[in-house]
Amino acid sequence: MTTPRPETLAKLTPVLTKRWLSPDAWRIGTYEQLDGYAALRKALKAHPDDLIQLIKDSGLRGRGGAGFPTGLKWGFIPQGDGKPHYLVVNADEGEPGTCKDLPLMTHDPHALVEGVIIASYAIRASRAYIYIRGEAVHAARRLRNAVQEAYDKGYLGQNILRSGYDLELVVHSGAGAYICGEETALLDSLEGFRGQPRLRPPFPATHGLYASPTVVNNVGTIASVPPIVLGGADWWKTMGTEKSSGPMIYSLSGRVANPGQYECSMGITLRELLELAGGMQPGHNLRFWTPGGSSTPLLAAEHLDVPLDFEGVAAAGSILGTTATQIFSDQDCPVYATYRWLEFYHHESCGKCTPCREGNYWMVRVYRRILAGQGTHEDLDTLLDTCDNILGRSFCGLGDGATSSVTSSLQYFKQDYLDYIEGRTAPKLSEKTLVGAH
Numbered sequence: 001m002t003t004p005r006p007e008t009l010a011k012l013t014p015v016l017t018k019r020w021l022s023p024d025a026w027r028i029g030t031y032e033q034l035d036g037y038a039a040l041r042k043a044l045k046a047h048p049d050d051l052i053q054l055i056k057d058s059g060l061r062g063r064g065g066a067g068f069p070t071g072l073k074w075g076f077i078p079q080g081d082g083k084p085h086y087l088v089v090n091a092d093e094g095e096p097g098t099c100k101d102l103p104l105m106t107h108d109p110h111a112l113v114e115g116v117i118i119a120s121y122a123i124r125a126s127r128a129y130i131y132i133r134g135e136a137v138h139a140a141r142r143l144r145n146a147v148q149e150a151y152d153k154g155y156l157g158q159n160i161l162r163s164g165y166d167l168e169l170v171v172h173s174g175a176g177a178y179i180c181g182e183e184t185a186l187l188d189s190l191e192g193f194r195g196q197p198r199l200r201p202p203f204p205a206t207h208g209l210y211a212s213p214t215v216v217n218n219v220g221t222i223a224s225v226p227p228i229v230l231g232g233a234d235w236w237k238t239m240g241t242e243k244s245s246g247p248m249i250y251s252l253s254g255r256v257a258n259p260g261q262y263e264c265s266m267g268i269t270l271r272e273l274l275e276l277a278g279g280m281q282p283g284h285n286l287r288f289w290t291p292g293g294s295s296t297p298l299l300a301a302e303h304l305d306v307p308l309d310f311e312g313v314a315a316a317g318s319i320l321g322t323t324a325t326q327i328f329s330d331q332d333c334p335v336y337a338t339y340r341w342l343e344f345y346h347h348e349s350c351g352k353c354t355p356c357r358e359g360n361y362w363m364v365r366v367y368r369r370i371l372a373g374q375g376t377h378e379d380l381d382t383l384l385d386t387c388d389n390i391l392g393r394s395f396c397g398l399g400d401g402a403t404s405s406v407t408s409s410l411q412y413f414k415q416d417y418l419d420y421i422e423g424r425t426a427p428k429l430s431e432k433t434l435v436g437a438h
């Protein structure tokens, strides 16, 4: 294990993670001692439009994967329309490898609750929901407890802190489906329907929850709001890069000495993150990695110095996504890893559209054939052709994301595929997995 140099350690910028190691960090007493709810007091004295402008000025971009500017999204909510407005927090965190929202809600749930109240006040919502992944029982328990503590202290409910502002906050547990992280499927699920994406337009900003104006934001996005209110937009922009401002929680997993969450200025590189995490596990050399979860195209060892911000990763041919960096070594097989991800997408496909439903079904079968030593050269063309028919032709981002590791692994690691097909690599799957594969 390597020890990080002081100059690399200085790249850690704990803002959202700063309370995580405090004793009983999840309790309201600890939170209040460490600046908690000070931003809310400040925000309630401001005009809601000024808060929206502050978030615009900060350059905050959504932490849920697409990086959409948060202030702009809030500004889309029509005002004076006489309809109820809703804030919905996306706490589904289903992207494989992603682990930033659940630890945040477990260690510091009040950071999210405070962010919800400020954001709801800014968009003039009097009801907010946090939609949390059903399996995340522990985080949901902490969150519900925090919400109750906030009600008891007058931060939620009627006439919050005697400001005249009312807000009800509901924590809703989903049933555990990846597609329910897609914002319109999430809204359907919250309304009690089967979680499937909606056709857009109309967008949630005008026709969201119960056909009313709705902002859907990720946990990390909303938890960024209190520090911006307290520290100001200029302070926030001292971290990150010009177009990707602020700190970001990068979650490292896989063949790394110290996996976990590292909050750093956006634009840090994987080389630096690996140093912070003690390097690769002994005996392992970096071979491939995902910059932002399994829906983002794989990168290779040659990309160690790519700045991990929205623009830097895009320029390298991938997507920053959820900053879930999954690290694989020279002892891992990119063909097998891609197959396992495809099994996931096949299983999680909601079935609404043909390219994703059928395409993933067939690609899983082609991979099984290759990994069982019965693949052909034509299979590689079939995979690329299938991806071509899924990408950009699917109803939602799940289908697009499923193709990422297929096309990128074929781009960087075609030889690994050929080694299975031409018999140089021993089959990884038995022929039993091939039932119905041809």
Ligand SMILES: Cc1cc2nc3c(=O)[nH]c(=O)nc-3n(C[C@H](O)[C@H](O)[C@H](O)COP(=O)(O)O)c2cc1C
Binding pocket: 061, 062, 063, 064, 065, 066, 067, 068, 090, 091, 092, 093, 094, 095, 178, 179, 180, 181, 182, 183, 184, 216, 217, 218, 219, 221, 222, 396, 397, 398
């Ligand atoms: C299949 C799929 C799954 C998604 N899962 C999540 C998720 O678990 N959490 C999340 O915040 N965003 C997820 N998203 C992105 C959301 O649709 C949406 O862009 C995001 O919640 C917006 O919040 P933000 O602007 O704060 O990033 C997913 C998108 C797709 C296509």
Ligand code: SF4
Binding pocket: 179, 197, 348, 349, 350, 351, 352, 353, 354, 356, 357, 394, 395, 396, 397, 398, 399, 400
């Ligand atoms: S792309 Fe997949 S998950 Fe999305 S609507 Fe189509 S079938 Fe459903």
